[in-house]
Amino acid sequence: MKRFVFIVAAWFLCQQSFAQIAGIDSLPTYKKYPDVPLFSIIRVPDSTTFTKADLEKNKPLVLILFSPDCEHCQRETDSLEKHFDLFKKAQIVMATPLDYIHIQNFYKKYNIADYPNITIGKDPIWYLGGFYNVRNFPTIVVYDKHGKFVQIFEGSVSVTKVAAVL
Numbered sequence: 001m002k003r004f005v006f007i008v009a010a011w012f013l014c015q016q017s018f019a020q021i022a023g024i025d026s027l028p029t030y031k032k033y034p035d036v037p038l039f040s041i042i043r044v045p046d047s048t049t050f051t052k053a054d055l056e057k058n059k060p061l062v063l064i065l066f067s068p069d070c071e072h073c074q075r076e077t078d079s080l081e082k083h084f085d086l087f088k089k090a091q092i093v094m095a096t097p098l099d100y101i102h103i104q105n106f107y108k109k110y111n112i113a114d115y116p117n118i119t120i121g122k123d124p125i126w127y128l129g130g131f132y133n134v135r136n137f138p139t140i141v142v143y144d145k146h147g148k149f150v151q152i153f154e155g156s157v158s159v160t161k162v163a164a165v166l
Contacts, residue, residue, distance in 0.1 A: 041121035068106035086163035097126040
């Protein structure tokens, strides 16, 4: 009987251990590592490199992963322009895996040059897409002024809802 109790107890402990490991592994990468990830994008309009090190300190970050030809992304950008005053104290980085020429056209169409706190560029290896497991465009990720993850929004979302978590 003692041997049976020992085997059941050992089995239970093993199950608990594996369940905890599986629970950790099932977390998305951005939840396992809640700081802004190291990234590198090729910035429009000047083809310079922009990295995590170039982010302004003590400013919240709104990271928008998008496609220039996505209608939802275009509507989101229109809405962002209309409610830009809600994002004046935040830094916005827009990244896409698409070709540079498409990003340039998007940059011109939405007059991104008029918004000094918006950086837009190409993520050449689509690192951010993998880090956030992007399945929908746009995907918007918000970090606080200390670079800690706050919230992720997948697909179309009201920009006022995004601004509310800044």
